[in-house]
Amino acid sequence: MSAAVRTVDVHAHVAVPAVDALIEKEPGLARQRQVDAASLGPESTAYNMRHIAELAPKLTDLDLRLAAMDRARVDVQVVTATPLPHAWADVELAGRIVAASNEGVAGFCAREPSRLVPVGTVALQHPGLAVEQLETAVREMGMRGVQISTAAGPGMELDDPALADFWAAAEELDAAVLIHPWGCTLGERLNAYYLFNSVGNPTETALALSRIVFSGLLERHPGLRIWSAHGGGYLAGYMVRADHAWEMRGDARTTRQRPSALLRRTFVDSLVYTPEQLRHLVASMGAGQVTLGSDHPFDMGVEDPVDRLLAAGFDQATTDAIRGGNAVRLLGDMPEPIGTRS
Structure with a gap:
């Protein structure tokens, strides 16, 4: 590998306990947990509870993270809140959730700014607020962009159409938008064998990217x-079917360019095992659109x-x-290693 290129892991997470404390007694969280439990099924729900408890130190301890990065030969890690x-x-x-989350991520990365790069979040369900939060994250907090879900x-x-101003703001601010799924809207059909994640996550990503591509948003x-996690889900591996629909059907010919050409304007990570x-x-996708990603520290990562x-x-x-060059194109210049600043 070329020594001039720094190794950048663009897919890693940190826990923000302040957010957990903020929402713990909210009825909405209880309802979300019920939905997730139904989709996960009892065995995966129980397994996840044990797994998250075991992961807690890796999601919050800076020294453990830096040691893991060193073992993996990763120079810089792009950090987002647990999705x-x-x-x-x-x-x-x-508003309070996003403020606490972004402050937590930014504060954690500020403890080792030569190695950790923060990416924030927004409340996309409230489009006007999301625009304000995006501007704050990028302009005031120095974040490189924001992480959103698949809907x-x-x-x-x-x-x-309600999100038009958000996408316009992201382009104007030159902010990366990282798409990371959580489970799947297929619900209880996935309630065994951890299909919630192994099938659900890539399905959701493929659907989200398909709507972005066919809607003409990228044009x-x-x-x-x-950018999308887990190799872009299923779409990147089977984009030829989208192209065939675009070629054969008037209701799918919604863009000037083929879906595959538009998808290749986006970035994905290398987490395909x-x-x-x-x-x-x-x-x-093309060699210029794939970035290194680990999904640290989760068990579906590497x-x-x-x-x-x-x-x-x-x-x-x-x-x-x-290894690193595409991450710079996606997120901007990476921080310099300690000792190189003039």
């Missing part, structure tokens, strides 16, 4: 920088993203792009 849905929150509570909330998809806002799948992802990248056997230019 739990708060679309049930009203405007007042949503703004019940009845509001990411291509909803209206060519400067938008959209095997060398064969990563090579397929790069062939589908502890060795660099080793998995090297195992794919790409040429040096492709390896360096995925």
Whole structure:
């Protein structure tokens, strides 16, 4: 690997206990937990409770995180809050949740600014508020962008006209928008074998990206920088079906360019596990659109993203792009290592 390229993991999470305390007694949280439990099923619900408890130190302890980064040969980690849905929150509570979350993420990263880069969140279910929160995160808090879910909330998809000002603001601010799913709206059909995540997450991402692509959002806002987790879900692996629909059906010919061409304007991470799948992802998306990602510290993530990248056997230019160069194109220049500032 080229020593001039810093290794950047764009997919990692931190817990914000202040948010947990803020919402613990809210009826909306109780209802969300009921929905999640029905979708997860009893075995996965119980497993998750044990797993999250075990993960707590890794989600909050800075020294443990830096040690894990060193073992993985990661120079810089892009940090977002643990993606739990708060679309049930009203405007007042949503404002407090986002403020606490973004302050928590920014404060955690400020403890090691040469190695941690903060990305915030917004209350997308309240579009006007989300624009204000995006502006605050980028202009006042120095965040590189925001993380959103695969829908703004019940009845509001990411291509909803109500979100037009949000997408325009993201383009104007040159802010990256990171799409990260939480479970799936297929509900109880996924209530066994952890299908909630293994099938649900990539399904939700594929749906969100499909609505973005077919809606013409990327043609209206060519400067938008959209990134999606877990290799872009299922869409990146099977975009040829979207292209076929666009070619054959008038109701799907909604854009000037093919869906695959528009999808290749977006970024994805490398979290697809095997060398064969990563090579397929790069062939589908292009070497310039794939970024290194670990999903630290969750069990559906990996502890060795660099080793998995090297195992794919790409040429040096492709390896360096995925390892760190594409992250700079997505999020801007990375912080300099300690001791290099003049």
